[in-house]
Amino acid sequence: MWSIGELAEHAGVTVKTVRFYSDRGLLPEAVRSAGGHRRYGPEALDRLRLIRALRTLDLPVPDVGRVLERQDALEDVVAGQLRELGSQLAALRWREAALQLLHDCAPGERAERLLLIGGMTTPPSTAPLARFWRRWLPARLPARVAASVIELAVPQPPSDPTPAQVLAFARLHAFTSAPCPGTDQPQPAVHRPDQGYRPALIYEGLTEAYALAAAPIRERRAPHEGEALDCFVSVYAHARGTRDTPAFRRHLSGQLAADPRIDHYWQLTAEVTGSPEPTPGAAHDWLCTALEAQTAP
CATH class of the missing domain: 1.10.1660.10 (Multidrug-efflux Transporter Regulator; Chain: A; Domain 2)
Known part of the structure; x- marks a missing residue:
């Protein structure tokens, strides 16, 4: 002893x-x-x-x-510590990139960028972006469809961001957190019941149309007629319970042209992800432009 x-x-x-x-x-x-x-x-x-x-x-x-x-608890404990350490490292990388962003910018930009960065956590949360999409989407959209749209539309913060990605996410955070101007609901016409569309069918079908449009967008081809546009229009026609006719295409083109736009959101999303893959917003704009060109007098 x-x-x-x-x-x-x-x-x-x-x-x-x-x-x-x-x-x-x-x-x-x-x-x-x-x-x-x-x-x-x-x-x-x-x-x-x-x-x-x-x-x-x-x-x-x-x-x-x-x-x-x-x-046998060692494996679970080590896995938990690795997850926690990964989160801590991600936070440090975001802090480093944010400090580098402030260090490298012109003195006149520093105060504005500091306020943008100070408005979000480190690493940032995607909760404000998800709330933005819940306000944007139709109120009665099935939960499964809404979750799928939000997952596709909300970019995940990179674990090792560049200063430019930090700035883009900070601007995206500020954009989605700001109150919508005006009193009217800033939503597309197809979200409103009086227009005769079933939004759930639209959001379920647009995924295929966007995927078809991705290839010509990557190849930097101008918007044009073809399979992607036909699929795009048929989604809206099916959601309204009508046929795809020239008259419907002209009507749809006018409706889509009058819809509110969130191009700024999709531009910032592309900057955050840094991916060459077109965003859903870029695909939607490409298809709308193709439809407008086809139906123009």
Whole structure:
């Protein structure tokens, strides 16, 4: 049996460290001496070395206790620490990019950019963007369809952003957080019940039309007639329960041209993602332009 001082000497730690782990139940004592002093067996040394190894990884004491109780808990604890560390690293990268953004900009831009950056968390939350889309989408859109649209429309913050991406996301955050001007609902006509469309069918079908338009957009081809436009129009015709006719195309083109636009949102989204893949907004504009060119007198 070792005293607390002898165990500390064998393990290369202080007596205070041994007492700390003992008091928290991580290092059970074997017996107590007649005078009430702690006594530890040789197995306590192995346990203390394991505790020190786990603490070297900055594992919290409760997690250390979980690992000591169940060896199979180590995998879960390590996975949890990796997730937490990943979040911390992402926050540091965003802070670094934000500081670099402020450092490199002209003095006259610094105050404005500081306010933009200060308006969001680090790393930023996508909650304001999701709320923006819930206001934009029709009120009675099925939850499954709404969730699919929001997932497609809301860009995820890059884990290692450039200063330009930080600025774009800050502007996107400010844009979606600001109140909508005016009193009318800033939504497309097809969202309104009096127009005869079923928005759920539109949002479910537009995904295919946007995918068909992506190829010519990547190739920088001008908007034109073809499969993508036909698919685009048929989605609206089906949602209204009518046929795709020249008259319907002229009507649809006028309706879409009068709709409110959020081009600024999609431009900033493209800057945030840094992806060459066209955004849904870019595909929608390309198809509307193709429809307008086809139906123009």
